[in-house]
Amino acid sequence: MxxxxxxxxxxxxxxxxxxxxxxxxxxxxxxxxxxxxxxxxxxxxxxxxxxxxxxxxxxxxxxxxxxxxxxxxxxxxxxxxxxxxxxxxxxxxxxxxxxxxxxxxxxxxxxxxxxxxxxxxxxxxxxxxxxxxxxxxxxxxxxxxxxxxxxxxxxxxxxxxxxxxxxxxxxxxxxxxxxxxxxxxxxxxxxxxxxxxxxxxxxxxxxxxxxxxxxxxxxxxxxxxxxxxxxxxxxxxxxxxxxxxxxxxxxxxxxxxxxxxxxxxxxxxxxxxxxxxxxxxxxxxxxxxxxxxxxxxxxxxxxCRATLPELPDAKRRRYETDLGLPAYNAAVLTAEAETARWFEALLAESARIQKKGEAEVAKAASNWLISELFGALNRLGKDIEHSPVSPEQGAELLGLVADGTISGSIAKQVLEIMLETGDAPGKIVEDKGLKQTSDTGAIEAEIAKVLEANQDKVAEYRGGKDKLFGFFVGQTMKAMQGKANPQVVNELLKKALG
Amino acid sequence: MVAEVASSASVARTRFAVAQPARTVLAASAMSVTKETVARVANLARIALTEEELERLAPELDNIIGWVEQLGEVDTANVEPTTAVIPNTLRLREDVVTDGDCRDDVLANAPQAEHGFFAVPKVIE
Amino acid sequence: MTELTDLGVRALRDGIRGGEFSAREVADAYTDQVSRAKELNAFLVETPDHALAAAKAADDARAKGDTLAPLAGVPLGIKDLFCTKGVEATAGSHILEGFKPPYESSVSQRLWDAGAGMLGKLNMDQFAMGSSNETSAFGNVKSPWRRSDGGNAVLTPGGSSGGSSAAVAARLCPAATGTDTGGSIRQPASFTGISGIKPTYGRCSRWGVIAFASSLDQAGAMARDVTDCAILLEQMAGFDPKDATSLDAPVPNWEAGLSSDLKGKRIGVPKEYRMDGMPAEIEALWQQGIDWVKDAGAEVLEVSLPHTKYALPAYYIIAPAEASSNLARYDGVRYGQRDLPDGANLQEMYAATRDHGFGDEVKRRVIIGTYVLSAGFYDAYYTQAQKVRTLIARDFDMAWQDCDLLLTPTAPSAAFGLGEKSDDPIAMYLNDVFTVPSSLAGLPAMSVPGGLDKQGLPLGLQVIGKAMDEQGVLNAGLALEERAGFRARPEAWW
Incomplete structure (x- = not known):
């Protein structure tokens, strides 16, 4: 104490x-x-x-x-x-x-x-x-x-x-x-x-x-x-x-x-x-x-008793045990009834879209809500009750990340656009061409250019400086305007750097 | 003040001592309502009594209080105070707005009303 | 043709219905009487227009062949404790001078809905605190009665409903509303040779009735006979959702249920009401009453109400305590008089307003009430008084195991002269010794005239019934009335 x-x-x-x-x-x-x-x-x-x-x-x-x-x-x-x-x-x-x-x-x-x-x-x-x-x-x-x-x-x-x-x-x-x-x-x-x-x-x-x-x-x-x-x-x-x-x-x-x-x-x-x-x-x-x-x-x-809702302590413990959320996430999400209500709507819709159990999607949903949406709302000076983004839109966005349509970093851009325009994430991705690509030819072409432009770093990497791998990933993603599938980039880079 | 508290305590005590004659209570409380008491109570009741009124009221009230103190002799151990004279419990009304929006009626009899408010001498908080 | 003002509620109602006379004629006759009786000081405000409007409505309805409302065209006096829309209501106090309520009390509204009209607002003891009408801020009401000794001593009409009792006795109105907290209907009825009933607590709504002591206040009817009381009370009573203490029970048809046959009824005579020093005439009248109810078929037996002597002291704690709080709203801010001495602050304004606005008896009771509730005294006085009240109610419950009704005198004396008791508060309080116990227990009770004392002044008998048994009370009252054959009435000297 x-x-x-x-x-x-x-x-x-x-x-x-x-x-x-x-x-x-x-x-x-x-x-x-x-x-x-x-x-x-x-x-x-x-x-x-x-x-x-x-x-x-x-x-x-x-x-x-x-x-x-x-x-x-x-x-x-x-x-x-x-x-x-x-x-x-x-x-x-x-x-x-x-x-x-x-x-x-x-x-x-x-x-x-x-x-x-x-x-x-x-x-x-x-x-x-x-x-x-x-x-x-x-x-x-x-x-x-x-x-x-x-x-x-x-x-x-x-x-x-x-x-x-x-x-x-x-x-x-x-x-x-x-x-x-x-x-x-x-x-x-x-x-x-x-x-x-x-x-x-x-x-x-x-x-x-x-x-x-x-x-x-x-x-x-x-x-x-x-x-x-x-x-x-x-x-x-x-x-x-x-x-x-x-x-x-x-x-x-x-x-x-x-x-x-x-x-x-x-x-x-x-x-x-x-x-x-x-x-x-x-x-x-x-x-x-x-x-x-x-x-x-x-x-x-x-x-009176029958109409009592689940109270914050019970909810927090349930989030931890049933949804497997970290204690901190559970506490943040249950502190306010409005937040919990928003989160539960997001969770239900995410599970539906991704055809998974709520426990399977809970962690990603809670992380996104706490770090991405809360951050954005904070900047806008709004509370969750007045969020321009609905739980359904949030779930759609999370779904696009989960099925590989967009990357996490593109998701951040999409959220910004959603907050501004109120448009659905799917439409934004479509209109702005933000879908990530797994087209190996296009990625390989960009990788070749990156390696060509950074021959000294390639030499260092090959000389044992493993940490530089992240640098090549970053350069490639940048060249691909963030739309490349990071897994594919990883695989192709490993191959190219031999 | 101290004397008054003592006398009221003696009233309370006799509630549990039926055998005790009422005289004791009355004697103990002889002239319990002094002019000072009346002045204090009148102030609580926000009645500005003049000196003459205090002089007149104190013995009257002392007399009345002395008279009602005979209740002290009644054994009321295990007796609940009356809460409803005719057995009945509280009805509750539904949460519906049915009233208000009648400012003219609310202010109509006010000695001083301005700009939709009741006006009183300035209060310094 | 008889004078219309000699007719009571039933006769007027039936006469208007039958076309023997018009409601307009009735209203004119009574408003004329009222305007010529200023000497009695029974009315604080006269409202002939109100009575005439009700009369017109009654006459128009009859002309159209409509069924007439229960009290169509019957003009009434209304005690000034009832708030009446747009008509000054003062409760007999300076502090409310000029107050015109923007609302109508539930009881008076029921009466208007039943077709009655208002002759005016009746004088009363200030905030209903008094037994002689001497505490009114607007001068006391004079009883229409005088002693037969030929003297001109001005007598009290009783209190607090003294304007009501005087107006009914003097034929200024066929009936009037009253309110009873510790005897304020029954004692003035007894003093003026009329009938008056206080129903079970909760029968009549308190909404819009200026409060004295909330757990005791109850409106009731005052009229020249028992039947008229039954008719009037039937229209006054009834459940009101705006009063949380209102009884949610149907109002019986008391008039139709009237019967003076008391066969099978057991009537108790409480031995504790035989008090030391009770005048022989009261004692004799009581015995006479016992004989009358026996004659009507009732069985009479002695019962015991052992806590009777504590009723008055308990009442004089409970009623002032409630009053001290109920009267806190008279502060000169929202209505009524304000006294704002130069440079006074808010609290000083309150104190000045209340000092000048309240009369002596009101101040006395507010201070007593404040005292008994103040820190360290609450349990010894207020809680103890409420416990004694429980015992008093229990006494009645025990008595009801042996009897159906109780018969007692209404007051310990006939009307006294104005000024005779005003110097001694306790002597004045003792007037209510027979009426207070049933008030504390919330029971229905009524006073009917039994006879005259040797000075030619009326004396009343009181019937007390079980909770909700107004019918039993009215029936016993009717049996007494028939046998008493009380016909005396005051000579008009005013």
Missing amino acids: SSYRIQGATGEWEVVIGLEVHAQVTSKAKLFSGASTAFGAEPNTQVSLVDAAMPGMLPVPNRECIRQAVRTGMALNAVINKWSRFDRKNYFYADLPQGYQISQLYHPLVGEGVIEVSLDEKDPEAEIKQIGVERIHVEQDAGKLMHDQHPTRSYVDLNRSGVALMEIVSRPDMRSPAEAGAYLTKLRSILRYVGSCDGNMDQGSMRADVNVSVRKPGEELGTRTETKNVNSVRFVMAAIEHEAMRQVDVLESGSKIVQETRLFDPDKGETRSMRSKEEAHDYRYFPDPDLLPLVLDDAFLDE
């Missing part, structure tokens, strides 16, 4: 981290009202009278939000509580129209679960850590305050008010920024696999409250601070790093850590105290009398 330690003046310090992740549940309508959850609408247009907390308005829960939270719990191997309740968390703020947030304190929907994180990218099984999940509960999001539109007023937009969130609370099991980063990345991956949250951190669909404390290794837990609403994996890691350092400095200077809420400033890369919210909170939680206990029956739970 890697052990992350902060080297202070008084010795080593250990960091203890817990994350509370707020994930927006994927649903069309809000948790307790029929208003839309779509992002980016005009202010206050996606607000029902319930969301605006008009007098006498009542909440009725959205089945899909409950279902998605249950499926998420199942994906984390968590206890699903068949009996749960909604509670009110009471406080006054302009983004909270009811004067309370409907949440779950006493009886959350989902209990204890676990997330497994890999700390070694190259070898996912080498360093695995189990991070405990304490609970998942469902709650309403608040509205939004705008401070920059008027010199003396803040403006309230309730479009987000009432959107369903899952709060996923980890145990304080993480000990380094890297572990927290891996946890958050893995959690996001699972949510996207399950389809319960889109994981768009830049749109606020996922944000984390980061609890950090430091202690001397082996000592009792220290006082923690909570840094609110950090909205990227990178920022979470940076916030932990800064906050842990700050705490060590405070403690080593003889002061105490104040249990408080802090904000992360991404521009400065530091956390600061939210003095305006320092006032002691007393949320007066109590069961929401507008909502009865939520009781889930077996049919509901069975449906």
